[in-house]
Amino acid sequence: MNIASYIDHTVLKPTTTIADVKKVCEEAMQFHFAAVCIPPLFVKEAKLLTSGTAVKTATVIGFPFGYSAIEAKVAEIVLAMVDGADELDMVINIAALKNNDWQYLASEINTVLPLVHHKNKVVKIIIESGILSDEEIVKCCNLYGTAGADFLKTSTGYAEKGATVEAVTLMKKKLPAHVKIKASGGIKTYSFAKQLIDAGANRLGCSASVAIVSGAPVDEKSNY
Numbered sequence: 001m002n003i004a005s006y007i008d009h010t011v012l013k014p015t016t017t018i019a020d021v022k023k024v025c026e027e028a029m030q031f032h033f034a035a036v037c038i039p040p041l042f043v044k045e046a047k048l049l050t051s052g053t054a055v056k057t058a059t060v061i062g063f064p065f066g067y068s069a070i071e072a073k074v075a076e077i078v079l080a081m082v083d084g085a086d087e088l089d090m091v092i093n094i095a096a097l098k099n100n101d102w103q104y105l106a107s108e109i110n111t112v113l114p115l116v117h118h119k120n121k122v123v124k125i126i127i128e129s130g131i132l133s134d135e136e137i138v139k140c141c142n143l144y145g146t147a148g149a150d151f152l153k154t155s156t157g158y159a160e161k162g163a164t165v166e167a168v169t170l171m172k173k174k175l176p177a178h179v180k181i182k183a184s185g186g187i188k189t190y191s192f193a194k195q196l197i198d199a200g201a202n203r204l205g206c207s208a209s210v211a212i213v214s215g216a217p218v219d220e221k222s223n224y
Contacts, residue, residue: 003193006202008058008087008182009209010037010224012157018045025049031213035087037205040080047084058087058124064158066091066126070108077115087122089182089205091156094128097136102143109147117148124151124182124203130161134170141174148179151203155185157224162186165199172200184224187212 009028011020021042028036028050035056038046047057061076062068068076077088090112096104109125116123127140144152152171154163162185171181183196184205190212193204206212207224 001194001197003190003197003204004031004033004209004213006193006197006204007031007033007209007212008035008037008184008203008205009033010157010184010205010207012037012039012060012063012207012224016042018042021046022049025055027210028055029053031210033209034203037087037089040076040083040085043080043083043085056086056122057084058089059085060156061088061090062093063089063091063126064156066093066128067095068093070111073108073112074115077112081116081119081121085121087124088116089124089126089153091126091128092140094131097127097132097140102139105143106147109144109149113147113149122150124153125149126153126156126184128156128159129154129167129171130159130164130185137167137170138174141171141179145174145176145179151180151182153182153184153203153205155183155205157185157205157207159185163196163201165195168196168199168201186224190215 035058037058040059062073125144163183180202182203183201187206188208
């Protein structure tokens with residue numbers, strides 16, 4: 001298995017520096033990762049650093065808590081696309097979900113998707129599966145699957161629980177075939193990464209990407 005092709009090589013810590021971004025871009029090109037996922041501030045730089053390669057530039061929207069207003073997320077998306085982002089990983093409004101306001105969530109996704117797809121970009125919807133019940137995960141699969149999201153993504157890496165095989169398995173069972181799955185949060189070993197792929201993940205968000213593909217030591221301080 002060419003596991004590198006599944007990986008979004010990620011640095012999203014609040015103290016991210018331009019040196020960190022250069023490092024992940026260099027590693028992504030060296031190991032042929034699918035994408036780099038970096039803070040919005042560095043999208044232009046990452047796009048420039050990886051130009052002429054197959055590595056995609058991804059960034060985050062409404063990260064990490066998701067409770068930004070829809071209008072704020074739209075503004076973030078527009079700026080990210082202007083800066084050159086190929087893929088947008090957006091956190092849903094988890095507060096709305098926990099208040100059972102599915103109408104708000106429908107309005108959010110139906111506002112965002114046409115904007116992204118009009119520019120032929122990819123949107124990955126982060127649902128934070130580790131703090132959701134199975135019933136809530138299934139409702140998310142129904143809502144975002146019907147809406148036409150490109151990916152449903154498990155986690156931000158900032159909740160108390162990240163990706164699990166169980167969540168990916170449930171998402172795979174309940175999502176339409178055209179919606180892909182990205183697992184992220186706490187993926188630090190090749191064996192766990194492979195389990196998630198075997199369960200149905202099409203992408204993995206990892207900061208331990210080099211360790212996963214090469215067996216190098218893992219940075220245990222990172223949640224992503």
